[in-house]
Amino acid sequence: MIIRYNVQLQSYNSFRTKASARIFCEPRSAGELSEIIHTFPDERKLILGNGFNLFFTEDFDGLVIKPAIRGIRILSESDRFVEMEVGAAEDWDHFVAHCVDNGYAGIENLSLIPGSVGASPVQNIGAYGTEAMDVITKVKMVELQTGNYAAFSNEECGFGYRDSIFKRTGLYVITSVVFRLEKSFHYKEKYIDLSRELEGIPSPTLTQVRDAIIRIRTRKLPDYTLLPNAGSFFKNPVLRVEEKDQLQQKLPDAPIYNVGEGQFKTSAAFLIDKAGYKGKRRGMVGTYEHHSLIIVNYGTDNGREILDFMREVQHETQQQFGVMLEPEVRIY
Ligand code: EPU
Helix, strand or coil: CCEEEEEECHHHCCCCCCCEEEEEECCCCHHHHHHHHHHCCCCCEEECCCCCCEECCCCEEEEEECCCCCCEEEEEECCCEEEEEEECCCEHHHHHHHHHHCCCECCHHHCCCCCECCHHHHCCCEECCEEHHHCEEEEEEEECCCCCEEEEECHHHCCECCECHHHHHCCEEEEEEEEEEECCCCCCCCCHHHHHHCCCCCCCCHHHHHHHHHHHHHHHCCCCCCCCEEEECECCCEEEHHHHHHHHHHCCCCCEEEEECCEEEECHHHHHHHCCCCCCEECCEEEECCEEEEEEECCCCCHHHHHHHHHHHHHHHHHHHCCCCCECCEEC
């Protein structure tokens, strides 16, 4: 395995901010990964997927590991289900396309989400009423501190909204993910925008659903190759009943979804709009004109400018509506 020093990370994060990694490597197997951890036991470590959900504000004085473990293989198959193990470095949307082409159902709603398969459990990616946790049965990993192999069942992953044990602890490097998908498909209405896009199609096929999602996302979300961004910048806030009541006094038309256990989700994009921040720009950073939840980079390579703009949006929504927005992207 090649170990490189002082590597520029600008092309490894979709916000295209500059930072250098003192040490950088791309292990191609769990064995190589374990080896590199044993070679540098005392270095600070950072794990990179395809870099679609993070940006850098300063150089990283340690070891950056970008797993390059590939492969899609079927572990078991019955009349109803197929179980597949997929290498962490496989492109997520590539894997979705592969499943849709083979008639395997369960992740078609997650079409066109940028990133790697290994990142899918870390933040439990989700869209249009589906989350990665719905189809993941097992995650295989190497422990960052010891280099030992480990595997977690779905329950052990501690999944939550855009959250997991991997994100909370930062202690594991995911090497592969096992998914269980269905071999038959019947479209169920889960998300109004998607059903609207599918209007007039009586029973949509997997390919029709995937195509509809690709159309919606292409309309709403900026292309990171033209306008660098990391998708949704903030999480949708989850409020307790008192917080929800307070918000409704200030913004009676705020969308509120009851997510159970006395908790209510509202829309970060809506709050940002109402705070006057849709399409707002400060220097080289701003929110996207067609979707205020997305912060876009108009031409800086300095992550601190993104950080400053993030803080401004947080401050305004907090001041105006009493809701603190938490970033969904990771900041280094
Ligand atoms: N809205 C606004 N202004 C806007 C955009 C949206 O007020 O500029 C309001 C509308 O009321 C709209 C609601 O926000 O109905 C929800 O918007 P949307 O359906 O676009 O979903 P979202 O909550 O903004 C979430 C995910 C997306 C995912 C979509 C679709 C988070 C943080 N984001 O966005 O995920 O694609 O739902 O399911 O949960 C990502 O994580 O990077 C991502 C793109």
